[in-house]
Amino acid sequence: MSSLSTAALEDALDALIDAGLVAERDDGLVTTETFESVRRVYRDSYANLGDDAFRQTVADAFGVDEATAAERIDSGEITRDDLIAYLSLRSAFDSEGRSPSGGRSQADDERLATMATLVAEISPGSPVPDVLDDLDDESWRAFLDEHPDAVVTVWRHDCAPCEALKADLDAVLSSLPDDVAVAGVDGESVPDFRRTFDVDAAPAVCCFRDGALEAVLTGRQSPDAYADRFSELY
Numbered sequence: 001m002s003s004l005s006t007a008a009l010e011d012a013l014d015a016l017i018d019a020g021l022v023a024e025r026d027d028g029l030v031t032t033e034t035f036e037s038v039r040r041v042y043r044d045s046y047a048n049l050g051d052d053a054f055r056q057t058v059a060d061a062f063g064v065d066e067a068t069a070a071e072r073i074d075s076g077e078i079t080r081d082d083l084i085a086y087l088s089l090r091s092a093f094d095s096e097g098r099s100p101s102g103g104r105s106q107a108d109d110e111r112l113a114t115m116a117t118l119v120a121e122i123s124p125g126s127p128v129p130d131v132l133d134d135l136d137d138e139s140w141r142a143f144l145d146e147h148p149d150a151v152v153t154v155w156r157h158d159c160a161p162c163e164a165l166k167a168d169l170d171a172v173l174s175s176l177p178d179d180v181a182v183a184g185v186d187g188e189s190v191p192d193f194r195r196t197f198d199v200d201a202a203p204a205v206c207c208f209r210d211g212a213l214e215a216v217l218t219g220r221q222s223p224d225a226y227a228d229r230f231s232e233l234y
Contacts, residue, residue: 009118011114012118013029016115016118019092020034021034021035022119022122030125031125032125033125035092036124036157040158041088042088046080046083055073058073058078062109081120082117085117085120086112089119093112126186126189127155127156128186129169129184131169131173132153132184133184135152135184135185135193136186136189137189137191137192140190140192144208147208148208148210148211149179149181149209150183150208151181151205153165154187154190154193154204155185155187155202156187161202164220168223175223201218203218203219207229207230
């Protein structure tokens with residue numbers, strides 16, 4: 001999209017943070033799961049649009065004619081990622097009964113476009129649910145040394161079975177004995193962990209007993225299925 005002033009970018013970023021769509025962490029800015037859950041829906045719908053449909057959608061979204069939409073697309077001012085981010089943000093704000101500037105207007109749409117420019121460049125945070133310790137390749141060995149009986153879950157972004165497991169996570173974890181530690185890893189960020197235990201799918205529930213990997217449960221399963229396997233192992 002077009003060049004933006006520092007003030008406009010800072011204002012848009014503040015609004016994104018206030019809305020819980022972007023978070024500031026020690027390692028920088030990340031988009032939140034709240035935003036990513038909406039963006040996944042729009043990415044599935046719009047990422048592979050044909051050129052004609054993409055041009056028409058841009059025209060409709062930004063209130064311009066198709067010729068203007070084509071010019072913006074051809075110049076690189078609006079990409080598919082920009083469109084997906086814009087529509088996702090509009091949906092996220094509308095679902096809360098609010099808009100970034102207090103009401104639907106040209107100023108509102110311009111502010112959304114500025115936000116879209118930002119979120120299109122910000123990576124999502126870890127897919128590991130907040131209730132779990134988030135391990136990486138520098139920390140998982142120490143975790144297992146300290147907790148020889150443990151369950152390490154493997155997650156990935158844009159993973160429908162992972163999202164389904166998150167919905168069942170409380171029920172799944174409640175079936176574990178209290179002395180079994182639980183953590184999670186972002187599968188795309190832990191190549192050492194995946195090579196060591198030959199894990200190539202997400203979600204995966206890796207069950208360790210006395211420091212050894214005893215079972216890997218992949219895909220989404222019912223809470224009862226996890227409970228039965230945990231009962232056998234622990």
